[in-house]
Amino acid sequence: ARPTLTPGVAPWRGALLAGASVLVLDQLTKWWVVENLGSGRTIDLFWTLRLRTVFNTGAAFSQGQGLGPIFAVLILVVVALLVRLGAKADDPIARICVGGIVGGAFGNLADRAFRSGDGFFGGGVVDFVDFQWWPVFNVADSVIVVGGLLIVLRGMRIDATR
Numbered sequence: 001a002r003p004t005l006t007p008g009v010a011p012w013r014g015a016l017l018a019g020a021s022v023l024v025l026d027q028l029t030k031w032w033v034v035e036n037l038g039s040g041r042t043i044d045l046f047w048t049l050r051l052r053t054v055f056n057t058g059a060a061f062s063q064g065q066g067l068g069p070i071f072a073v074l075i076l077v078v079v080a081l082l083v084r085l086g087a088k089a090d091d092p093i094a095r096i097c098v099g100g101i102v103g104g105a106f107g108n109l110a111d112r113a114f115r116s117g118d119g120f121f122g123g124g125v126v127d128f129v130d131f132q133w134w135p136v137f138n139v140a141d142s143v144i145v146v147g148g149l150l151i152v153l154r155g156m157r158i159d160a161t162r
Helices: 010-037 068-087 092-114 139-161
Strands: 042-046 049-056 125-130
Touching (some): 010 049, 010 092, 010 139, 092 125, 092 139
Antiparallel strands (some): 042 049, 049 125
């Protein structure tokens, strides 16, 4: 007999898979960057795109440097609200987006918690995708932004059809 998920978990399979995938991919890419680039080496890829290690102790786009513990608490609150709102969503794509956003948030929280830094959640988030004309970011940041945009756009489309 094939194992089945409980009815409350079944609709979240895609979200759980998305979240776990984003978390693993985010942490693997950060591990690779830290191991291979350290804090001084840069790899130029094409046009203005390069890989460069930055340890961000602030928020998005390196704002609020040193406020990692405050951002960590805010992120946990936002994640809890997202999961609560996502639980009410009938749209499986929205649930997958929520899963990806949560996975990305936990990827960045893991950096704050486990990388060396000043105290509780004081570690720097590893950012490495550098276009040189945009703030440096990582896989988690990308998924958080794209997932949030998809949720907003799907919400607008759904509202427009009512």
